[in-house]
Amino acid sequence: MRTFLPRLGAAVVLGVIAWYLSRTLNQFRDYQIAEIAVYVTAVAGLTVLTGLSGQISLGNGAFMAIGAYTTALLLIHQSWPFYAALVVAGAAAAAAGGVVGIAAARLRGPYLAGATLLLGVALPSIALAWPGVFGGDQGLNVVFTVPSFLGANFPLTRWQAWVSAAVALVTLLLLANLMYSRIGRNWRAVRDDEVAAALDGINVAATRVRAFVVSAACAGLAGSLLAVVTGLVGPGAYTVTLSIQLLTAAVIGGLGSLPGALWGSLIIVLVPTYITDVATSHGQSATVGANIPIAAYGVVLILVMLVFPQGIQGGLRRLLIAFFGPNQKSRTWRIAPTSDVTPSADEPSASQHEKEGTI
Amino acid sequence: MVEFLQFTLSGIVFGMVYAAVALSLVLIWRGTRVVNFAQGGMAMFTTFVAIEVIYRTHSYWAGFFVALAAGLVLGAASELTIVRPTIGKPPLNVVIVTIGLLVLLEGLAGIFYGGQLRSFPSAFSVTGLKVGGTSLGVSRNDVFVVVAVLVATLALGVMFRYTTAGLRMRAAAFNATIARLSGIRVARVLTVGWALAGLLGALAGVLVSPSIFLSPNSMDTIFVYGFTAAVIGGLDSAVGAVVGGLFLGVALSYVGGYVGGSVGSEIPPLVALGILVAVLMIRPDGLFAGARMRRV
Numbered sequence: 329m330r331t332f333l334p335r336l337g338a339a340v341v342l343g344v345i346a347w348y349l350s351r352t353l354n355q356f357r358d359y360q361i362a363e364i365a366v367y368v369t370a371v372a373g374l375t376v377l378t379g380l381s382g383q384i385s386l387g388n389g390a391f392m393a394i395g396a397y398t399t400a401l402l403l404i405h406q407s408w409p410f411y412a413a414l415v416v417a418g419a420a421a422a423a424a425g426g427v428v429g430i431a432a433a434r435l436r437g438p439y440l441a442g443a444t445l446l447l448g449v450a451l452p453s454i455a456l457a458w459p460g461v462f463g464g465d466q467g468l469n470v471v472f473t474v475p476s477f478l479g480a481n482f483p484l485t486r487w488q489a490w491v492s493a494a495v496a497l498v499t500l501l502l503l504a505n506l507m508y509s510r511i512g513r514n515w516r517a518v519r520d521d522e523v524a525a526a527l528d529g530i531n532v533a534a535t536r537v538r539a540f541v542v543s544a545a546c547a548g549l550a551g552s553l554l555a556v557v558t559g560l561v562g563p564g565a566y567t568v569t570l571s572i573q574l575l576t577a578a579v580i581g582g583l584g585s586l587p588g589a590l591w592g593s594l595i596i597v598l599v600p601t602y603i604t605d606v607a608t609s610h611g612q613s614a615t616v617g618a619n620i621p622i623a624a625y626g627v628v629l630i631l632v633m634l635v636f637p638q639g640i641q642g643g644l645r646r647l648l649i650a651f652f653g654p655n656q657k658s659r660t661w662r663i664a665p666t667s668d669v670t671p672s673a674d675e676p677s678a679s680q681h682e683k684e685g686t687i
Numbered sequence: 688m689v690e691f692l693q694f695t696l697s698g699i700v701f702g703m704v705y706a707a708v709a710l711s712l713v714l715i716w717r718g719t720r721v722v723n724f725a726q727g728g729m730a731m732f733t734t735f736v737a738i739e740v741i742y743r744t745h746s747y748w749a750g751f752f753v754a755l756a757a758g759l760v761l762g763a764a765s766e767l768t769i770v771r772p773t774i775g776k777p778p779l780n781v782v783i784v785t786i787g788l789l790v791l792l793e794g795l796a797g798i799f800y801g802g803q804l805r806s807f808p809s810a811f812s813v814t815g816l817k818v819g820g821t822s823l824g825v826s827r828n829d830v831f832v833v834v835a836v837l838v839a840t841l842a843l844g845v846m847f848r849y850t851t852a853g854l855r856m857r858a859a860a861f862n863a864t865i866a867r868l869s870g871i872r873v874a875r876v877l878t879v880g881w882a883l884a885g886l887l888g889a890l891a892g893v894l895v896s897p898s899i900f901l902s903p904n905s906m907d908t909i910f911v912y913g914f915t916a917a918v919i920g921g922l923d924s925a926v927g928a929v930v931g932g933l934f935l936g937v938a939l940s941y942v943g944g945y946v947g948g949s950v951g952s953e954i955p956p957l958v959a960l961g962i963l964v965a966v967l968m969i970r971p972d973g974l975f976a977g978a979r980m981r982r983v
Contacts, residue, residue: 384779386724386786431964437778438722439967441786442918445724446911446963450956457953464949568907572790579783619797619903626791633784634772 335504339497342590346493350486358485360597362557365492366550367593369499371577372586373546376503378575379584380512381539382519383432387444389571390451391421391544393563395551397455400468400561410472410556414495417552418545425544429537448571452563467562470555492553499546500586506542507586515539547574576625579632582639591640599624693824694944695937700829701898702936703836707891708913709920709928710840711884716922717860718880721770721781725788727910729765729885730892732792733757734901735800737893738807747810754889762885766878796903804905807896832894839890840929843883847925856880908956912939915963919974927974935959 346365350358374388395417402413428447432440455462462468474487506512514535517525526532555561577596581588600621607617632639708726715723723729733754741750765788773781811827847853858866859876867873895909916935920927939955946954966974 378779382779384782431968435967438782439918441724441782442722442911442914443960443963443967446915446956446960449908449911450960453953453956457950457957459949567904569904572786575783575786576790613801615801616798619794619802621794622797623791623794626787626789626794629787629790630769630784633780633787634769637776637780 331508332505335501339501342500343493343497346489346497350489350493355483355485358483358489359557360601361489362485362492362553364593364597365489365496366553366557367574367577367597368496368590369492369553370547370550370574371581371593371596372496372500372503372589373543373550374574375578375581375583375585375589375592376507376515376546377539377543378578379582380507380519381515381536383536383539384437384441384575385432385444385540385543386441386568386571386575387428387447387451388543388547388574389566389568390448391425391547392551392554392570393451393455393566394421394424394544395548396555396561396566397462397468397551398548399552399555400470401461403470404468410491414549414552418548421548421551422541422545425540425542425547426537428544429540432540433533433536445568445571448568452566455563463562465563467560467564470559470561472556472559488557492557495549495553499549500589503542503546504586511535511538573625576629579629580639582641582643583637585639585641587644588639588641595640596625689821690944693822694940696823696825697829698937698940699933700825700832700936701895701940702916702933703833704891704895704909704932705912705916705936706929706932707836707839707887707894708909709917709932710843710925711887711891712913712917713920713922713925713928714843714880714884714887716917718856718877719766719770720778721785722914722922723765723881723884724782724785724910725765725792726884726888726913727906728789728792729758729761730888730909731901731903731906732796733761733885733889734807734892734896734906735796738805738901741808747808751810751893754893755886758885758887758889758892759882760885762888763878763882765885766881770881771874793903800903802903804900804902807893807901809897813897828897835890835894839887840925843887844925852879911956912936912959915959918963919966921970921974931974935962938962 346361350361370388370392374385378384398417398420399410399413402408402416403410428444432443435443456464459465472484472488474482474484478487514525514530517528517530518532518535522532551566554565558565573596577592578589579592580595581590581592603621603624604614604617607620608614636643708730711726712722715721736757737750737754740753741747744750769784769788770781773784809828811831813826813828815826816823847857855866855871856876856879858869858871859873863873891909891913892906896905899905899909912935913932916931917928919931919934939958942958943951943955945951
């Protein structure tokens, strides 16, 4: 409870900021808020999977596709309310994540990366293979409307931003609770030393599968949101590029950190638009403008991993500690690492994560 | 029966390309225990270099050999600049670094060449060969693809087996510490391994691009097939990589050919995923590996 209240407070503050921005900014910014919220939801799930349980996924875009297509099909054919479809979309993606996770629990490092990459490449082709069901290349159109109690003049983009931000914040809150529960501790234990974790009575395989289920559920929710935010669900939106963008956001923000997921999502949504604007205003073509951010992501991914593996959140934490000193209150309950298991500076360890009291 | 022959032959042609990618991955894996996720991106980039050279010199072969040289340089440069600093860090880091390189190369290709599909010239005629009136479903150029990969593979095999440089590379892959103690500059050997892998990848890119067209993302699928082929062979075995590539090529060709329609043309990646997962679940070290245990 003592750690839950600050987290709830942080979520409420973020929610108020999103609410205020959505009211003061224009429709395009509303759309960007919604987009950021979608990314936060998906990236938070990935950062938990990779940063906490130590499993990489280059296929989380595929789980987003599952969520998006589930939502589209339920809305179009069953006329379900969006909120029900959202839950089912998350559940469908979670089920898929369970299947992948069972296969993944036996895989390590590059094998897992390759298998999930193939998943990311293969899954969108289902939509093209059965165009009758999934709309093929054209995709499926999703209609999303403002509820009547908000009045007829309420802008749709603002409602989309509100719904997306609400889902993202609830997801962050749930993930934060999960991270500091027994489940989260087990993830970190398995990541840091599988054998030691198994000797402590942790079911290593089940723990790893659970991480995949949680991560896929988040991606499924994000996919469902993206379906109603863009109004179109097509295979072109859920390629490997999306999966790699999610990973980029998680790495930039700092793997394993939920605030990092927010920083990473802000960068991945806002910076490309800005760079494209600057490039096109300097006489570059639109393709050049659109590709400069991609090349920049590549450079940033390499540099962050080589020079600064803890990402933005790691940097912020260092700054805070430099200015205010170590947080004594949260230090009292973390276990000091013994000399022979001192975490390396390159990999955020369990004990370093414990310091984050709030999301 | 004719259909079966056609599907088999065209499967072998694509299989050889997957084998080339798989071999490049095996080369790197044996030396550095790294899967180079940028291998497809590097091949895509060198193929764009080839297009540029062909456009300027009007000579296919100039483009062909410049692409191979570019692959060599790109492979060595990647190892020296971004892979070497990840030694001793968690294995996840180098995976993300090579993905960063992939994204960087795709972004650069997009900046210079745009996102649209480009046709790539073939070395020889692409009209189908016939034997006694029955079409074989493969062309003179397809024969060239198979021969080129075979020559490259055999040249590598001979180099590894009979030259001092090959012996050094095998020693470094077998046990880096002992190799270093016997005076082998292991770091340099690893760079050479990456360079050769870059060359093989570039070869695969130039050979496959006439049939799939070229775009910044065009090698993604070829790369994952090559990875699957390498895993079928165990990531450690050159013979396994070639056999894995041929197996995958033929299997996917049958799926595409016999299923037909939109399903047949789109589900090969899913079939490859099924094969990959099945191999990893049943024989995680590949079909060619002996019994082994994971060190804890």
